[in-house]
Amino acid sequence: MIHRPQRVLGESSSDRRGVAWAGGVGAIAVVAALGAWAILGGGSDEEGTVPPPAASGETVAPTVDGAVLEGALTLSPGGAAVVGLEGTDAEAEWTSTDPSVAAVEGDRVEAVASGDAQLRTEVDGAVVTIPIAVRVAWTALEVRAADGSALGSPVVITEGGSVATRAVLVSDDGSEGDGAEAEWSSLDASVASVSGGAIRAESPGATVLTARVGDFEATVSVRVDATPAPRPPVRVPTPGPEPATPSGPGRLVILITPGWANAFLDGQPIGEYLSRYEIELEAGTYRLRLENPAFAPADTTVTIRPGETTRWERRLGNGSDS
Known part of the structure; x- marks a missing residue:
């Protein structure tokens, strides 16, 4: 104007x-x-x-790739264009107001990063500007978990539970953008409702959630499972008193048939010429030996338990015992 x-x-x-x-x-x-x-x-x-007038009286207009520019030049990061002037033979020397957004060399401008800048040149004492908007060219919208990981399909939530998600814009070059401005909706809010990416399980069933950012949309399948019935408490019986452990000494009874024998316990004599021995011993295991000159010696081991009587019978001559 x-x-x-x-x-x-x-x-x-x-x-x-x-x-x-x-x-x-x-x-x-x-x-x-x-x-x-x-x-x-x-x-x-x-x-x-x-635009300034040309020396010939014609209007000078900025061009992009040979076409007269109307409005701002929009590029994606990494994109480039050739700028020029129509209506003058003067050679333009372009400069950028923000080379970190749009860098210019000669008549070639390259988009560096998202943002806004201007290209400027002076012709016949007047300044010509080209507004530049660098914007990522998004190609799709995705819904991910709040930590950025992929969601299951379907997302399974127990009734009354919730899951935090977020919308992410993606481009072909792997760039990602925040989809915080996404509009969320639920196909059946009585099953699962959603607000700002936070999904809440309302009642058992299945539904589909949709996130929209501009012309892009992404859907998420959700299944709500019923809250499991509480399990009955497991009752553990109270253990009764431990049975009393016998203590004290035990008894050893030795019966010898026919005749008699001398008895030795752990190599120590406990009696001579007897057919029956009965002695009290401390609990433990002992080596027992019976000797009679008319027969071969008899050796065995006996275990004495507290409060119990251990009985051992030996029949001389045939090697049998009990």
Whole structure:
């Protein structure tokens, strides 16, 4: 938009003289001696860009890849374009207001990172600008767990439970963008409701949730399982008192048939010429030996338990015992 300068007159016709007017980026118009106005160069106000005139009187317009630009130039990170001017033979020297967003070398501009910048050049004393918007070209929308991991299919939630998710914009080059502005909806909110990516299981059943960001949408299948019935408590019987462990000494009874024998316990004699022995011993295991000159010696081991009587019978001559 051009603000038309008002006619300026002095005290007399001899006081009339030119007055220069300037916009945001350079000279816009001049009021001539008789009050007429004419565009001298390009300039910008809040509503747009005014291209400067060429030396021949033609309008100079910025071009992108050979076509006249209308509005802003939009590129994706890594994208590039060739800029120029139509309506002048002057060689443009372009500069970028933010090379971290859009870098320019000669007539080639390359998008570096998301953001906004301007390319500027001066022609015949006036500034020409090209607004540049660098935006990632998203190709799809995904719904993931809040930590970024993949969700199961379906997402299984127990009645009354909840799962946090988030929407993520993705591009072909692997770039990812926050889909926090996603609009969420549930095919059946009585089964599972969703707000800001937080899924709440309302009642048993199945439903589908949808996230939308602009023209992109992603769906999530959800299954709600019923809350399991509480298990009855397991009752463990209280153990009764431990049975009393016998203590104290035990008894050993030795019966010998026919005749008699001398008895030895752990090599120590416990009696001579007897057919029956009965002795009290401390609990434990002992070596027992019976001797009679008419027979071969008899050897065995006996175990004495506290409070119990251990009985051993030996029949001399045939090697039998019990």
